Amino acid sequence: MKFQKIPAIKSSEITEQSIFENRRQLIKLAMVSTVGLLVPTPSMAKIYSKIPSGKQSVNLETTDFKDVSNYTNYYEFTTNKQDATHLAKNLKTDPWSVTVEGEVEKKGTFFLEDILKNNALEERIYRFRCVEAWSMVVPWIGFSLADFIKQFKPTSKAKFVEFTTLYDPEIMIGQKTKVLDWPYVEALRMDEAMNPLTFMATGMYDDALPNQNGAPLRLIVPWKYGFKSIKAIVKIRFTEKMPVTAWNKMAKKEYGFFANVNPEVSHPRWSQKRERILGASIFTPKRTTEMFNGYGEQVAGLYSNMDLKTFY
């Protein structure tokens, strides 16, 4: 067997360290200046006004924006729900790109800007139920995951779709601690991903997503516990085998792969029968949790021959 000799790299070819370290800024600068010459870029806020309401939207009273945006589980920054708000401000969400790989015809890395051009935005008011037994109602803005996935032409081998959050411990300082095995990974079975309810959000409350709520791109699966709805997605991979997901890996008995909202299956350490409504007065009793978070009509069929006590 022959080995090809690797030629030594000439010192003139080596990129200066400072340039290498600032490559993202340089690329961004180059992009911004080029685009700036051609067309004035519309501000992000503009694209989030007058969004039509989607078919899947439920007519519910929404939770106050201040409650939704100041009570987030974003362990990439901190395990404190309030502190995530200011810590997440350090995250740069523009430019942003998403890599698509695995069992799919159209692999590649795509700029979020282009993704937004190809996917018409709509608003969907959904219930959101956290595994910690609290809930809220959020007017998300984004596009259907099914429509998005079709653009990449998954092959017949694609049985699951896996999502990965950005890994950048310098900014996402929570990633310096080992609370979870970073980066955060979540996944759906293909039929779950293709369900019309499954949504990719880039905005909420008529504006772009605040960083702490998962900007610039997050998943929303309203019939599953909130931890399935992964934030700040940088990679989407189509696989044949069931992916290993972050919380499931951390504590298998506490957080299942499916994680469907189910009042009959308790978390090992607390009941899931009821939920605290965020923003409600202190005298409001808990709400009774609904099977599939109230979305049974649309999704129960996905699990018709599965024992949900085993596949929680």
Place this chain on the structure above:
Amino acid sequence: MRRVFWQGLKILVFIISLVPVSLLLYDAFTDQLGANPIETLHFRLGDWALRFLCLGLAITPIKKMTGIKELVRFKRLLGLYAFFYASLHFLVYICLDLSFSMDQLMDEIPKSPYIIVGLITYSLLIPLALTSTKKMQKRLGQKWRRLHRLVYLIAILAVVHYLWLTKIDITEPLIYMGVIGVLLGFRMIKFRGLQ
């Protein structure tokens, strides 16, 4: 003069100890308890119960180390404040979190052993609070000392309660465990020394 100083200090500590509950009330009336106000009330009251318990337990070791005998006066005060904050913590759970629903309690208890630990911890505090007067201390004599050693068990149970309910980041309960461990360790050495 000395007497006046210690009396004054005691009143000061009494007032300062009311600051946490005043701040909570202030936050409650100005809508600053956040998205989940019951949880905020519940957790902050629990934290303060544990902190006062630690402070109360720290008195004797500090007294031994510094030789300031007057510190003993603060033991009952701090202990009763631990009971005060634990009572509020308990009441928030029963009245606000459960909305007095027995059904809900019955759903939660078998799933959440830390609730049972919390309830046991609180019920153990009650006899200590009831027998905290000088009169009771005299009446019970040696029994009083033995009864009040329960506080060590209470401290351990309180930390177990906290540790058990924590979802994943157990840094804070571990800090309390460390503090209580050191304070208990100090007492153990003292008991040994007496033998």
